[in-house]
Amino acid sequence: MFEIDIMFAFALFGIGLYGVSSGRDFLRIFFALEMLLNAVILMLASSAHYLGLTQNLPLAYMVMVLATLEAAAGLLIFAGANRYTGVVRPDTLDGREEI
Secondary structure (H helix, E strand, C coil), X not given: CHHHHHHHHHHXXXXXXXXXXXXXXXXXXXXXXXXXXXXXXXXXXXXXXXXXXCCCHHHHHHHHHHHHHHHHHXXXXXXXXXXXXXXXXXXXXXXXXXX
16 A cells, blocks of 8 residues: 555656646646645655654644645736736746747
8 A cells, every 4th residue: 555655646746747847837837836745745644654653644734734825825826927917927927928
């Protein structure tokens, strides 16, 4: 069971890393960063469960809550940039279109 969790965490991390490196718009980069964070949380939680270390579970819950708050803040930034420029590409935040 532990090996499946680790393989899934590495696959999730790889997909997130690919999304960050190849993304050109805010939403893709943002969700890829969330995938990276979730992969790390999954790795830490499954390792702690495998080793029998359950005293740090409140810390894992706090990280999950902070990730949720970060997701909400990121979506607000995305919506504000979309409203301001009409485009959601990081290289066109000044409102000018690409040539």
